Amino acid sequence: MIRVFLAGYNGSMGQKAIHMIQETEDFELVGGLAPSANDNDKSKYGLSDEVKLFTNLNEINVSADVWVDFTVPNSVYQNVKFAIEHKMRPVVGTTGLSDDQLAELKGLSRSNQLGGLIAPNFGLSAVLLMKFAQEAAQYFPDVEIIEMHHDDKKDAPSGTALNTAKMIDKVRPAHEQGADDNVETLANVRGGDYNGIRVHAVRLPGYVAHEQVLFGGAGEALTIRQDSFDRGSFMNGVKIGIEKVMDVNELVVGLENVM
Ligand SMILES: NC(=O)C1=CN([C@@H]2O[C@H](COP(=O)(O)OP(=O)(O)OC[C@H]3O[C@@H](n4cnc5c(N)ncnc54)[C@H](OP(=O)(O)O)[C@@H]3O)[C@@H](O)[C@H]2O)C=CC1
Numbered sequence: 001m002i003r004v005f006l007a008g009y010n011g012s013m014g015q016k017a018i019h020m021i022q023e024t025e026d027f028e029l030v031g032g033l034a035p036s037a038n039d040n041d042k043s044k045y046g047l048s049d050e051v052k053l054f055t056n057l058n059e060i061n062v063s064a065d066v067w068v069d070f071t072v073p074n075s076v077y078q079n080v081k082f083a084i085e086h087k088m089r090p091v092v093g094t095t096g097l098s099d100d101q102l103a104e105l106k107g108l109s110r111s112n113q114l115g116g117l118i119a120p121n122f123g124l125s126a127v128l129l130m131k132f133a134q135e136a137a138q139y140f141p142d143v144e145i146i147e148m149h150h151d152d153k154k155d156a157p158s159g160t161a162l163n164t165a166k167m168i169d170k171v172r173p174a175h176e177q178g179a180d181d182n183v184e185t186l187a188n189v190r191g192g193d194y195n196g197i198r199v200h201a202v203r204l205p206g207y208v209a210h211e212q213v214l215f216g217g218a219g220e221a222l223t224i225r226q227d228s229f230d231r232g233s234f235m236n237g238v239k240i241g242i243e244k245v246m247d248v249n250e251l252v253v254g255l256e257n258v259m
């Protein structure tokens with residue numbers, strides 16, 4: 001049995017995760033964290049009386065094998081630090097960790113000899129998109145990324161888009177892209193810039209999570225696109241993450257690295 005603690009249990013992803021954990025024979029939900037947590041949530045979300053709910057880290061008095069995190073960018077670092085220090089292996093979907101924070105957490109995971117997983121995206125289509133985009137960038141160094149999300153999303157660009165840019169940046173030949181005498185007549189119209197890779201973030205009702213990577217070449221173009229139409233699409237990856245993290249000895253980034 002794998003005992004799971006769920007941070008952000010009442011959010012959009014948290015509610016899907018509760019369902020997945022309850023449906024999985026080998027998983028047991030032992031606790032949840034959310035600033036608005038209260039005992040009425042037990043009936044609201046179909047939780048058993050044994051599940052303990054907490055409104056902040058200082059209150060937590062249960063232990064678990066795995067800490068699943070779907071919270072907010074400004075709490076994820078403290079949450080993961082807490083989890084590692086309390087011997088709970090983090091499986092993190094929350095976006096927004098800086099490179100410095102990630103490096104610190106990797107060090108903490110090493111010194112506590114406790115593995116974990118940080119996955120910018122748990123959806124198989126997005127994992128494959130990033131892999132294919134990295135391969136394509138070796139041949140098509142001119143590239144831009146467009147991510148499209150629901151209008152409740154708090155951070156931009158998406159963790160997936162940023163990770164895609166980082167993966168492309170690792171392999172694409174050193175390169176100046178576009179004209180250097182561009183004039184923007186509307187501020188920021190060319191999007192964000194990650195080492196010369198332009199990233200554009202769209203927020204619209206009706207959307208869930210989508211990304212396109214556009215490559216341009218001499219007289220040709222390649223577009224790679226993925227769509228998550230339902231948050232349920234992430235749950236198979238979260239389940240794999242919880243299972244695999246039990247055998248991992250370091251803090252791994254990317255679902256593909258534990259599959
Ligand atoms: N890696 C992946 O595959 C995916 C990652 N995500 C990421 O997961 C995160 C959550 O997304 P989503 O479920 O849509 O967001 P929601 O806004 O629906 O949920 C956020 C959750 O975080 C809780 N929360 C808010 N503030 C804090 C805090 N200070 N400490 C602890 N918990 C807090 C909220 O509780 P309360 O309601 O009480 O405020 C709520 O439970 C985002 O970063 C998103 O980008 C999303 C989808 C897939």
Ligand SMILES: O=C(O)C1=N[C@H](C(=O)O)C[C@H](O)C1
Nearest residue numbers: 095120121153158159160209
């Ligand atoms: O907030 C979301 O919804 C999502 N967040 C993650 C991200 O920022 O990449 C994963 C997915 O795109 C959905």
